[in-house]
Amino acid sequence: MTPAYLLRQAAPYRRPLLTIAAVSLLTSAVTLAIPWLAGQLLGRVVEGSGTAAAAGMGMGMGMGMGMGMILVLLAAALVAGTGLTIAGAILSAATGGRILADLRIAAHRHILRLPVPFHDNSNAGELLSLTTFEVASLSNFLANTLARLPAMLVTAAGAAVLMFRLDPATGLVLLLLLPLFYLAVKLVGRRLRQLGYEARDAETALIVLAEQQLEMMMATKSFAQEQAQSAAFTRLAEASRKIQLEQERLKAMLGPIVALLAGFAAILVLLLAGGAGEEARDPAELFSLLLYAALLTRPMGSLADLYGYTQWAGGTLARLEAVMAEAEERGYDDNPTGVRRAQGALAFEDVRFAYPGRDMTLDGISLAVAPGEIVALTGDNGAGKSTLISLLLRFYEADSGRITLDGQDISAIPLQHLRRQIGLVPQRPLLFAGTVRENIAYGLPDASEAQLAAAVDLAQARALVEMLPQGLETRIGDHGVRLSGGQRQRIALARALLADPPVLVFDEATSMFDLDAEAAFVAACKQGLKGRTVLIVTHRPASLALADRIVDLHEGRIRAVTERHPKGA
Numbered sequence: 001m002t003p004a005y006l007l008r009q010a011a012p013y014r015r016p017l018l019t020i021a022a023v024s025l026l027t028s029a030v031t032l033a034i035p036w037l038a039g040q041l042l043g044r045v046v047e048g049s050g051t052a053a054a055a056g057m058g059m060g061m062g063m064g065m066g067m068g069m070i071l072v073l074l075a076a077a078l079v080a081g082t083g084l085t086i087a088g089a090i091l092s093a094a095t096g097g098r099i100l101a102d103l104r105i106a107a108h109r110h111i112l113r114l115p116v117p118f119h120d121n122s123n124a125g126e127l128l129s130l131t132t133f134e135v136a137s138l139s140n141f142l143a144n145t146l147a148r149l150p151a152m153l154v155t156a157a158g159a160a161v162l163m164f165r166l167d168p169a170t171g172l173v174l175l176l177l178l179p180l181f182y183l184a185v186k187l188v189g190r191r192l193r194q195l196g197y198e199a200r201d202a203e204t205a206l207i208v209l210a211e212q213q214l215e216m217m218m219a220t221k222s223f224a225q226e227q228a229q230s231a232a233f234t235r236l237a238e239a240s241r242k243i244q245l246e247q248e249r250l251k252a253m254l255g256p257i258v259a260l261l262a263g264f265a266a267i268l269v270l271l272l273a274g275g276a277g278e279e280a281r282d283p284a285e286l287f288s289l290l291l292y293a294a295l296l297t298r299p300m301g302s303l304a305d306l307y308g309y310t311q312w313a314g315g316t317l318a319r320l321e322a323v324m325a326e327a328e329e330r331g332y333d334d335n336p337t338g339v340r341r342a343q344g345a346l347a348f349e350d351v352r353f354a355y356p357g358r359d360m361t362l363d364g365i366s367l368a369v370a371p372g373e374i375v376a377l378t379g380d381n382g383a384g385k386s387t388l389i390s391l392l393l394r395f396y397e398a399d400s401g402r403i404t405l406d407g408q409d410i411s412a413i414p415l416q417h418l419r420r421q422i423g424l425v426p427q428r429p430l431l432f433a434g435t436v437r438e439n440i441a442y443g444l445p446d447a448s449e450a451q452l453a454a455a456v457d458l459a460q461a462r463a464l465v466e467m468l469p470q471g472l473e474t475r476i477g478d479h480g481v482r483l484s485g486g487q488r489q490r491i492a493l494a495r496a497l498l499a500d501p502p503v504l505v506f507d508e509a510t511s512m513f514d515l516d517a518e519a520a521f522v523a524a525c526k527q528g529l530k531g532r533t534v535l536i537v538t539h540r541p542a543s544l545a546l547a548d549r550i551v552d553l554h555e556g557r558i559r560a561v562t563e564r565h566p567k568g569a
């Protein structure tokens, strides 16, 4: 983490952060006044009311001040201190909340726009942990700790200076003690930082594992791996607990130990200031001195905490900075309205592509598809069919060659404009735990009933919807668990058909359909998809029968092309 990055993150909140700093500075001014006023009060109590013995602080303010006045001032200081503390806490919470929400929204928005290769190589659980608990602790740090630093420093410095003025010998003792405090804080702070890193990593590992285990639930059950998975989770949960316990132990010790040191310092102060045969000490002064010594201990403890937190926040900031520095997908258009409907002519021109660190997956693919043509892509597992589709949608960028839509290089078309021309039904239907209607309308949330009905009919999903207990309003569970494989495919198909895009891409979209349903789909497509350009990745004869041309891929090259219905026939 660079300080510049931290400052950039804090910049939009300059005003509320400065307000918090101002309120806490005022709080510390009031806090500093209280021991002095309390000392004055004690002086009056000891010496009898209103005799105005020399306060001896060299400030002259207490001179001649009546006891009533002191009482009023003390009460006012206590009330003001309370009010300011409450205001500071509320302000900090509000600002912390704002920073948290903004950071989360920005990080999440950015993650949504990061390219597919980034997501291929990152862990969903880690991104989840970054945008949830890590960002939360960062906002807490900025609003609660960093903003209060000036006040902490001022309180500590103010108390030290006032003590020095009350009694130079005490000041000297303090000066001698300071390196000791510093050392304690530094030593404990360093360990706290390390523990902070470890605690964060342990929590992240726990989230990653929990997410993965929930995803793998059925595999866990079918292979009877509950105990092993539970043991794995237990190990991580225990590791996290131990780290946090050590953290808390250190934190629990730090404050009281610093206070103990301060306690000894106070005794020393008493001995030094109170006697050694010199003239008798004014009890008021002595009392103030003691209170200031006590005041010093709190900021010292907080500074130690702050040190640990800063290191911790640094780790989170570094991770956030790394994710935010990743380049977004090229060609984002923030307002993709007025997308002109394409004719649907596709051309792959000598396209080559290799996944990072892998052999060539597509090795010179050239293929032209006329508007309205239906082309089937077939070939062995791993031949590169899905990869070709991924390049068309610009999930990945070709290494060489180019792909055009209506003659225009797709890399020059704004990303959303391109993707909205293409209806993709992926190999694995991606459904979420909403209703059937919400799932179908995912790509076109304001679709009309008529549009919805047409898409349901074409996807052969009418009988399915009618058989479900609440029809379109039936909830289908995580990933559509309450549906069969073929039923899920029908919902995914209806989703792609709903927007009626000029280009449709079916990647094994009917692989789980029964034979009758597939035949019905093929027949419906022949009618319903007229004029649409369709790419079908398939091994199934019925789907192949739909095609005008069959392109057979083998090891990233086109092995054979079979014309089934000559164009224009």
Ligand SMILES: Nc1ncnc2c1ncn2[C@@H]1O[C@H](COP(=O)(O)OP(=O)(O)OP(=O)(O)O)[C@@H](O)[C@H]1O
Pocket: 120, 355, 356, 358, 361, 379, 380, 381, 382, 383, 384, 385, 386, 387, 388
């Ligand atoms: N995200 C990825 N990162 C690295 N390699 C990948 C990735 N996706 C696919 N591959 C590899 O690229 C090759 C082509 O995969 P692709 O999914 O395009 O094949 P396919 O022809 O669609 O196969 P199938 O018929 O099995 O669906 C395979 O060897 C695969 O291992």
